Amino acid sequence: MLDILNLWFPNVMSRLPEFFDSFVQTIIMVAVAGLISFVLAILLGVVVTVTKPGGLYPNRGVFNVIDKLINLFRSIPFIILAASLVPITRFIMGTAIGTKGALFPLVVGITPFFARQIQSALAGIDSGLIEAAQAMGMGLPEIIWRVYLREAIPSIIRVSVITLVSLIDMTAVVGVVGGGGLGDFAIRYGYQRYMMDVTIATIIVLVLLVGLVELIGRLLVEITEH
Amino acid sequence: MATKKQTRAKHQLFALLAVILAVVLVVAGINIYRNAKAGKEQTVTVGLVGNSDDAEWKDVQARLDEEHANIKLKYKTFQDGIYANQALANHELDITAFQHYAFLHQEEKEKGYKFTPIGETYISPLNLYSQKYKSVKDFKSGDKVAIPNNTTNLGRSLKVLDSAGLIKLKDNTKADPTTDDIASNPSGIDIELNDPASIINLLPDYAGGITNTNFIVDAGKKPEDAIYAPKLKPGDASFKPYVNIIVANTSDKDNKTFRKIVEAYHTQTVAKQLVKDHNIPMFKY
Numbered sequence: 001m002l003d004i005l006n007l008w009f010p011n012v013m014s015r016l017p018e019f020f021d022s023f024v025q026t027i028i029m030v031a032v033a034g035l036i037s038f039v040l041a042i043l044l045g046v047v048v049t050v051t052k053p054g055g056l057y058p059n060r061g062v063f064n065v066i067d068k069l070i071n072l073f074r075s076i077p078f079i080i081l082a083a084s085l086v087p088i089t090r091f092i093m094g095t096a097i098g099t100k101g102a103l104f105p106l107v108v109g110i111t112p113f114f115a116r117q118i119q120s121a122l123a124g125i126d127s128g129l130i131e132a133a134q135a136m137g138m139g140l141p142e143i144i145w146r147v148y149l150r151e152a153i154p155s156i157i158r159v160s161v162i163t164l165v166s167l168i169d170m171t172a173v174v175g176v177v178g179g180g181g182l183g184d185f186a187i188r189y190g191y192q193r194y195m196m197d198v199t200i201a202t203i204i205v206l207v208l209l210v211g212l213v214e215l216i217g218r219l220l221v222e223i224t225e226h
Numbered sequence: 227m228a229t230k231k232q233t234r235a236k237h238q239l240f241a242l243l244a245v246i247l248a249v250v251l252v253v254a255g256i257n258i259y260r261n262a263k264a265g266k267e268q269t270v271t272v273g274l275v276g277n278s279d280d281a282e283w284k285d286v287q288a289r290l291d292e293e294h295a296n297i298k299l300k301y302k303t304f305q306d307g308i309y310a311n312q313a314l315a316n317h318e319l320d321i322t323a324f325q326h327y328a329f330l331h332q333e334e335k336e337k338g339y340k341f342t343p344i345g346e347t348y349i350s351p352l353n354l355y356s357q358k359y360k361s362v363k364d365f366k367s368g369d370k371v372a373i374p375n376n377t378t379n380l381g382r383s384l385k386v387l388d389s390a391g392l393i394k395l396k397d398n399t400k401a402d403p404t405t406d407d408i409a410s411n412p413s414g415i416d417i418e419l420n421d422p423a424s425i426i427n428l429l430p431d432y433a434g435g436i437t438n439t440n441f442i443v444d445a446g447k448k449p450e451d452a453i454y455a456p457k458l459k460p461g462d463a464s465f466k467p468y469v470n471i472i473v474a475n476t477s478d479k480d481n482k483t484f485r486k487i488v489e490a491y492h493t494q495t496v497a498k499q500l501v502k503d504h505n506i507p508m509f510k511y
Binding site (some may be wrong): 020024083086090095096097098175176177178184187188189191192193194195212215216219220222223 | 231232235236238239242253256257276277278302303304305306309310312313316318319423424426427441444445446
């Protein structure tokens with residue numbers, strides 16, 4: 001087994017500690033940025049859904065500002081966003097390099113996408129349910145909590161899986177600011193030093209990681225769907 | 227009421243989470259163990275770009291260990307020198323070793339950094355390669371030639387094309403010439419800018435290409451395979467801007483630990499490794 005690995009992935013096996021560290025960095029980036037972004041996206045998604053024209057609590061001003069901001073940030077290519085955020089990242093996180101410095105640009109980069117996904121998950125709620133809840137005299141917070149969020153759980157899980165996979169993809173880009181991670185490892189050795197085995201090993205690990213995220217997502221959907 | 231399918235999914239999820247938890251614990255354990263082993267050595271963070279100098283830095287660490295200097299070098303590798311310099315200015319790095327004077331001066335001018343070179347390392351040849359032609363005389367009008375897209379290597383590449391006689395620069399001693407500084411183009415070649423790492427793989431699509439030696443070596447070729455190489459003479463003023471250097475913040479320029487690292491670099495072992503990597507050492511050993 002070890003012999004085969006040494007034969008097929010010589011450049012990975014000779015850099016195993018670094019490969020391992022890169023993997024851990026990717027996991028940390030995806031987990032932490034994903035969690036922070038999830039909370040923000042739920043917040044933004046709910047506000048946009050509720051304040052949109054024809055929503056439960058229409059507010060043209062709030063809706064327009066958030067809606068346009070989401071579009072604005074989604075329009076900035078991530079590599080440029082990550083580079084231009086450096087001074088702000090340094091101010092907020094204390095450093096703009098390493099895994100810690102990568103978290104802020106990742107959150108800013110993925111949240112607008114996540115918010116749009118959550119918004120579309122919430123849009124799938126049957127309007128009859130909302131009307132029934134209103135008829136029962138539920139207040140706005142109660143409808144958001146008990147109808148919108150509770151009913152949309154399987155959809156929210158599905159869109160979260162899509163977002164997490166995009167986030168894994170984005171972690172490769174933050175390598176330019178020294179963020180580390182598997183993507184950075186693949187660029188520095190696989191692309192810049194033409195070590196094909198490094199690229200292949202990275203792809204294998206990332207495919208497994210994406211597969212795992214998809215599997216957990218599927219199981220969660222099965223449990224929560226009714 | 228939970229269906230059978232849900233119960234099964236629940237069990238699978240729990241099993242999966244248990245496995246993940248176990249893996250996380252092992253990973254955390256390994257990291258704690260490695261940190262504990264790191265001991266009380268003085269850590270110096272070195273900013274590098276790419277990994278082509280890994281062998282040299284391994285030699286430097288070995289030398290420091292031999293001398294019982296108690297210095298542990300920690301490397302932060304960037305894909306782009308611009309961020310490495312930002313991190314150095316912010317003291318997130320102690321020293322950097324990736325740039326030459328030309329890049330340093332350009333960065334200092336643009337960003338107002340207070341850096342000081344604390345040691346010269348090597349000069350890396352920048353040659354013209356081609357899979358199509360054997361000599362610079364073969365280039366025809368309309369042939370595409372790829373050169374690196376970063377300011378300093380672009381300028382240096384134009385000087386290479388100028389000295390090969392393919393183009394004429396208005397002033398070939400200017401610090402960072404751009405394509406606007408081309409006075410005439412007697413060969414009629416089309417100059418295209420590209421990512422230096424990808425030029426090697428794209429060489430079959432170009433009539434010729436210029437890229438940094440580390441990429442040439444990593445691609446399994448030799449700088450001697452070039453169809454044109456400008457003469458590199460140590461001490462030649464026109465190549466001085468392209469001597470690579472170890473750089474520290476000016477406030478750290480007399481730091482004894484950093485001096486020790488430079489001394490450990492300026493050794494025969496490192497020089498031999500540099501020559502093996504087709505670079506020209508720029509220090510006495």
